[in-house]
Amino acid sequence: MARIRHALADVPRAETPDAVPVERTYHRVHGDRTPAETADLLAENLADYRAIVHRTDAPSLPALIARLLADRGATSVAVPPGLPDSWLSAVPDAVRRVPDTAELTPHDLDAVSSVVTACAVAIAETGTVVLDAAPDQGRRRITLVPDHHICVIRVPDQVVGSVPEGLERLDPARPLTWISGPSATSDIELDRVEGVHGPRTLEVILTGPPAGPETAGQSR
C-alpha cells in the first residue's frame, strides 16, 4: 500500500475521487420502445444467439413446459425450491423431479436431463437473462450441469431494455449469472460452436398475462 501511495506522488493529497470527472453522457437505453417492442427485441436477440424462444401466456405455460420436456425425451428435471408448483403441473409423473438441495452433488446433476427455472431480469438489447439464485432459480450449478435449460421470463415486468436498466435491478450481494444464449466457443478458427461445458440447449419462454387469441408456440 505504501508502494501505491508512493507511485501516486503526482496526485495532490487533497484530491478526492470525485475530483476526477466521469461524464455519463452515454444512453440509459438505446432507442424508444414500448414494452411490447422491448419483448420482441429480447426474443429476437436471444434467438440470434441460438437460444430457442417461445411465447405463451400464464394459463398455457404448464402445457408448453411439459411439451418441451417431452420433445427432448427428458427423464428427469431439476427443480428449484421456489419454482411455482403450477409450472410443472402438466409434466407426467414418469419424469423424475430432482429437488435442488445441498445434498445434490455435481455427479447427481450430471445424470439429470433438464432444468426449469425462473429468472431475475432479462435485458432486451443484449439478449441476456440474469439469474440471481433466488428460490425460483435455485443454486448456480443446477443451470450449469444439465444439458437442457428452460428459463421462464415474465413479460413485461421482468424485461428491461438495456444493461444499465438491468444492473440497477440487481443485488450485488447475490451471486449473479448472466446468460446470453447457450454455452459457446469460437476458439477453433473463430468458428462458433454451441455447447461446450454449459447447457447445449437454452430454451426461453416469454410468458405474459392471458391475451386474446392463442399466442403459444415458437416464434421462429
Added chain:
Amino acid sequence: MPAFPAAADASTRNTQLRANLRHATHTIRAKRATAVAELDDWSSLRAAGAAIKDRTLRHLDQYLEQLERAVTAAGGHVHWAADADEANRIVTELVRATGEREVVKVKSMATQEIGLNGALATAGITAYETDLAELIVQLGDDLPSHILVPAIHRNRGEIRDIFAERMAEWGRPAPEGLTDAPADLAEAARLHLREKFLNAKVGISGANFMVAETGTLVVVESEGNGRMCLTLPETLISVVGIEKIVPSFQDLEVFLQLLPRSSTAERMNPYTSTWTGTTDADGPRTFHLVLLDNGRTDTLADTVGRQALRCIRCSACLNVCPVYERAGGHAYGSAYPGPIGAILTPQLRGVQSELDASLPYASSLCGACYEVCPVAIDIPEILVHLRERVVEGGPVSVRGTRTVIKPAKGHAAERAAMRAARWALDHPRVLRTGQRLASRTRRFHPRRLPGPGRAWSDTRELPKVPEESFRDWWRRTRGESGTEGRKTTT
C-alpha cells in the same frame, strides 16, 4: 526468449502461422466493427470507461482498501502479492492447505503472467486449463499467442492432432476417429474436461473486474468452463491484478457494454458470473483473493505510462495491428502480445532485458490500436515514451523505488547515425558527394549493413539506391542551376 526482431524474423517466415492469423484477425475485426456500430453512444461509453479507470488509478490506494474490507465482510480472505514469486507461493500454500494435488483453472492473464502452472507443477500440483484454447495450448506444450483466443495460431488440423496424441496423458483420451470439425473437437474437450469439473475440489481464476464498493468479482466467458470452476469446487482462489478495480457496481454498466463488443464482437458474451465473498450452500465455501502487484505500481508511477493500466484485456488492439498480424503473439515474449503487450510488458518488467527493450519498437505507430481501444489508451504515445526511455534512460520506478536507468545497449549506433545525418545535411557538398558515390557503387550494396548498422538492417530491407540522386536528376533535366530550372517550368 530472443528480442522481438529476432523472434519476428523467424515467425514471419511461417506461412501457416501467417495464414491462420490473417484469417482470424480479419474475421473478428469485421465483426467487431458491426457490434460497435450498433451502439450510437459508443464514444460516450468509451470516454466514461477511460474516466472511470483514471479515477480508480489516481485513488487506487483508497479503492483497494475499500475492496479488501468489502471482500472480507462478505466472507472472503484477501492476500497481497508484491511479485510473481510471492503470488505463486501464496497460491501454492493455499492449495496445499486443502490437501488437494489437482486444481481446475479458468483462463486468466494474471496467472499466465506469473507462470502459476509451472510453480504449481514444481510443488507437485497439477493445474488443468479448462478454456478450450488454453487446453489446446497446454496439451500442445505451447504458449498462448493471443489474449482472447490463445490458440489462434493453430488451425483445426493441428488441434485434432494435438487432441488425438496428448489427451490420454492428461485424462480421458480423445474419441476414436476424431475429425477436425470444430463441433467434434469441442465435444472431445467437453468429455475430457467434464470428469475434471465434477471431481474438482479447488478452482483457480482471475477476474475481469472487482467492485470496490461491494467486494464483487466478475468473470466474463463463453464456454461455461468458468462457471464450472467458479461454482463446483469447495475452494476458489482468484489471482487478480490490483488495477482491475472499478469503484461502484453501477460502473459495470459501462464495462459490460464495452468489453464483449470489443473482444468477441458480441452484444454480450454467453456467460458472466459475479460473486461477492461466499454464499451459503451455493458455490465454494472458501474464497481467497490474491491481489497482484508484479510491476503494476511501477507502471502507476509513470504519469504517461499509467494509462496502460486502464486495459480491460479485450484484445481489440491485437486484431487490428499489422505487426501482430504478421509476427504472431509468441514473438512478444510475454503473456501480453500485440500493441498492449508492447507497452505493458516493458513497464511491468522494466526495459533492462534485450527483449523488453525491443518491445516499444514492435510497432509501426499506425495508431489503429488507439482507435479501437475501448478505454482510449493512447498506445502510440506510450510507445514513443518508452522508446525514449530505452534510448535515453532516465528516472523510473523499479519495485517501488525511484531510480535512474542508463540508456539500453545497442542504441549507440542509432544515436551515432542520427548525429552523422545531422552533420551531412548541414554540409550540402558532403551530401552530394556521398549520394554520387552511393549511386555509382549500387551494384555492390549488401542486403544488410555490416558493423554497427546491422541492428537496424536486421529487421528492415535496405532501400535500393537509385542510379542518380534527386539533386543530379533535377540539375540534368531542369538546367544547370536549380533556380533557373524553377523559372523555366513556371
